Amino acid sequence: MNLRHLSGFMVNKRLKAIDLFAGAGGLSLGLELAGIDVVGSVEYCPNAVKTYKHNFPNHVTMCEDITKFPPQEMANQLLKQKGIKKEEIDIIAGGPPCPGFSNIGRSKIISLLRDSNLEKWSWGDKSTDKLRHTFIQDPRNELFLEFVKYVDYFQPRWYVMENVPGMLTSKVTVGKNKNVVVVPQLVKEAFEKINYECEIKALWANDYGVPQTRQRVIFLGWKKSNPNDSIEHPIRHVDRDITSIEAIEDLPFVGQDGGDYTLYESNLNPPTNNYQKDMKWGIYKRTKRKDPRINRIPNGKEEIITCHVGRKVNPRDRAIFPRLTANEGEPRVTYDQIDPEECDLDLRKEGWQWDKKRQLVWNGKKGKDEKTYKWYNRKSFKDKMRRISSHKPSPTLVAHMAVDTYMYIHPTENRTITPREAARIQSFPDSFDFSVVSFTSQYRQIGNAVPPLMGRAIAKEITKKL
Helix, strand or coil, X not given: CCEEEECCEEEECCCEEEEXXXXXXXXXXXXXXXXXXXXXXXXXXXXXXXXXXXXXXXXXXXXXXXXXXXXXHHHHHHHHHXXXXXXXXXXXXXXXXXXXXXXXXXXXXXXXXXXXXXXXXXXXXXXXXXXXXXXXXXXXXXXXXXXXXXXXXXXXXXXXXXXXXHHHHCEEEECCCCEEEEHHHXXXXXXXXXXXXXXXXXXXXXXXXXXXXXXXXXXXXXXXXXXXXXXXXXXXXXXXXXXXXXHHCCCCCCCCCCXXXXXXXXXXXXXXXXXXXXXXXXXXXXXXCXXXXXXXXXXXXXXXXXXXXXXXXXXXXXXXXXXXXXXXXCCCECHHHCCCCCCHHHHHCCCCEEECCCCEXXXXXXXXXXCEEXXXXXXXXXXXXXECCCCCCXXXXXXXXXXXXXXXECXXXXXXXXXXHHHHHCCCCCCCCCCCCCHHHHHHHXXXXXXXXXXXXXXXXXXXXX
């Protein structure tokens, strides 16, 4: 048991965890909000590590290719930097990308490869280009096995592994006989071989207070020799879903020019509901967590909001966005339903014209002064542009926001969402700062993350054991 004697009394000891494939730290934050100390992490994307270190300055954070960074090395770093022995690790957590299992997984790998300079990252002696091909084509390179190695070495009481829902129905061919195996069974067998149980369930983030209908598969396990450590997946614990507009409507106005500032005082618009209060300062204050930017626990009086700058809306989109609707009780209007001929009057107000022959919007000028915006084929790009419904949770945010935010048009304003609004929808508090990386990296890291409130709900199932 994780108990120690203190002046004759038995007191609980805080659990210690390692986060693998940590990204920017969504799962790490969720664990810490539940009262678990994340003491170390491994992540190979330099930009993600930069954000992680900024928000978790006291962790042993390793920017490493996990296939070349065995658990023994992590144990050495924990002992060297923190004096923590391998036997003190209670939880191994993380979300290994599994490119051979689903299209979403492949997209995540590719998006991470594109983020900053990852030429040093490889699998064995394979270059990045060959590696990209290998990830897409070869399901034998299961990164989850690296996760299993860490569990086998550290022998924690529990593990928490997160992955995409497509894994539940994905199949791979294994062995000389080319047997077709459902991936969850493959994962379960890998854990059973090292004498760990494995419970698998798909969870919805909105069941745990996240204003987003994001589904993730969660693997939970404990040692077969310790049945008393068995845990269950969390059940829904909110009375109703948090809507997208409830999550972000208190954030400062940005406008179609993208916003002029990167810093805002959070008390410009007081919170109007508990979710906004938690995101502004409440959840950090309640858990006594310091804001890394000010090195103190926020109190809601002098806090700042970063990363609240959006993409400038071009003339074509200024004509399209007002026509995109997602109102309660009305049919949704998406991009494929917008006729450019109907937008012509809007465009002409500012001197822009619809060129039917070339299928683009242009400023009516020639030569070097000419500017054009192509009108995407409405048959091929039916869902190219969509407004987030204000009366329900946001759809799943993805890393592709880094290059395209058209599927995430603000619920009430005619622009795409900012990184801070995306972070709110993922349940990252405003004190979790992404501003140490580029604008596109902010979107990518937020889209790839585990929602902290979802991570907290899972972690609380573990802390119940104490």
